[in-house]
Amino acid sequence: HWIEHYFTLPGYYQIEGKPAIFLWDPRNLRGDLGGSDEVSAALEESREMARAAGYAGIYFATLFGHESEPGARQLEEEGYDGITNYHGWGKAESRAVHPKLLTFEAVVDTVEEAWAEKAVRSGGMDFFPVADTGWDSRPWHGQKSLVIQGRTPDLFRELLRKQRRYAEAKGTPLVVLAPVNEWGEGSYIEPCV
Numbered sequence: 001h002w003i004e005h006y007f008t009l010p011g012y013y014q015i016e017g018k019p020a021i022f023l024w025d026p027r028n029l030r031g032d033l034g035g036s037d038e039v040s041a042a043l044e045e046s047r048e049m050a051r052a053a054g055y056a057g058i059y060f061a062t063l064f065g066h067e068s069e070p071g072a073r074q075l076e077e078e079g080y081d082g083i084t085n086y087h088g089w090g091k092a093e094s095r096a097v098h099p100k101l102l103t104f105e106a107v108v109d110t111v112e113e114a115w116a117e118k119a120v121r122s123g124g125m126d127f128f129p130v131a132d133t134g135w136d137s138r139p140w141h142g143q144k145s146l147v148i149q150g151r152t153p154d155l156f157r158e159l160l161r162k163q164r165r166y167a168e169a170k171g172t173p174l175v176v177l178a179p180v181n182e183w184g185e186g187s188y189i190e191p192c193v
Contacts, residue, residue, distance in 0.1 A: 002019070002021065002046075002058075003049060003050055003053045003055070006019070007019040007050070007053070007055060014059070015059040015081070015082070015126075015173055015174065016056070016059060016173075017055075017056040018050070018055060018056045018057045018058055018059040019050065019055055019058055019059065020058075020059040020061065021058055021059070021060055021061070022061045022062065022063060022084070023060065023061070023062045023063070024062075024063055024064065024086075025062070025063065025064040025065060026039065026062045026064065026065040026075060026078070026080070027064070027065055029042075030078075036074060036077065036078050039078045039079075040077070040078045040079050043058075043060055043078065043079040043080070044079060046058050046060075059081045059082065060079065060080050060081050060082075061080060061081055061082035061083060061084060061125075061126070061128070062075060062080055062082075062083055062084075063083075063084055063085055063086045064085075064086070065083075066083045066118070066121060066122065066125075069121055072121045072122060072123060072125070073123065075125065076123050076124055076125055080125055081125060081126060082122075082125050082126035082127065082128060083118070083122050083125050083126070083127055083128070084127070084128040084129075084130060084176045085118075085130045085176070085178075086130075086178055086179065087130065087132050087135065087178065087179075087187070088107075088111060088114065088115075088129065088130030088131070088132045088176075088178075089102065089107050089111075089114075089132055089135070089148065090106070090107045090108070090109070090110035090111035090112075090113065090114040091106075091110035091111075091113055091114050092106035092107045092110055092148065094106075094110065095109075095110070100144070100145065100146050100147060101146075101147055101149065102135075102146070102147070102148045102149070103148065103149055103150045104134060104148050104149065104150045104151040104152070104155050104156075105150055105155060107132060107134075107148060107159070108155050108158050108159045108162070111129075111132075111159065111162060112162055112166065115127070115129045115166055119170070126172070127172075128172060128174045128175060128176050129163050129166050129167065129172070129175055129176065130163075130175075130176045130177075130178050131156075131159050131160050131163045131175065131176070131177050131178075132159070132178065132187070133151075133156070133177070133178065133179060133180060133182075133187045133188055133189050134148050134151040134186055134187050134188075135147070135148045135185060135186055135187050136148060136149070136185070136186025136187075137184065137185045137186060138186070139183070139184045139185075139186070140184040140185065147186070148186075156189075163175050177189075
């Protein structure tokens, strides 16, 4: 289905000449298929099918499952090419004034250290840094929610500049901006009233 309906689109994103597929959570795939060996076989079979259709293969990346060294090694052994995140709050928790209250300034100040750690943990996989748009899920979850306060255009600009410098220094072909439209989670950059 991917090969016939998506890879053929002129704007379909490729990395290293391979159509890119970013999976939300590889633990779900592992559970659905029965384990790491089955995932590895499925990724390779998918790549073979793509090569048979004239592509250079498929570039597989994932947003979750690499939070620990053993988790990252498992992903690498399964055959993933890259990792990233849905959110990237740096080490803002270390500066929290309250366990449920972080500042966007702390996100910006600590994100480079967090990126460096994730890049090391990625091992042989590529790491794509995330410029996060914030978090405040009180509209959905009420007062018990984690809140990142103090997001401003200037701080977001600084975060984007750090991300660009990081990518240029590492030769990273892709950076992630996430999320852009999670209104109920207070994580967005789209205009609103």
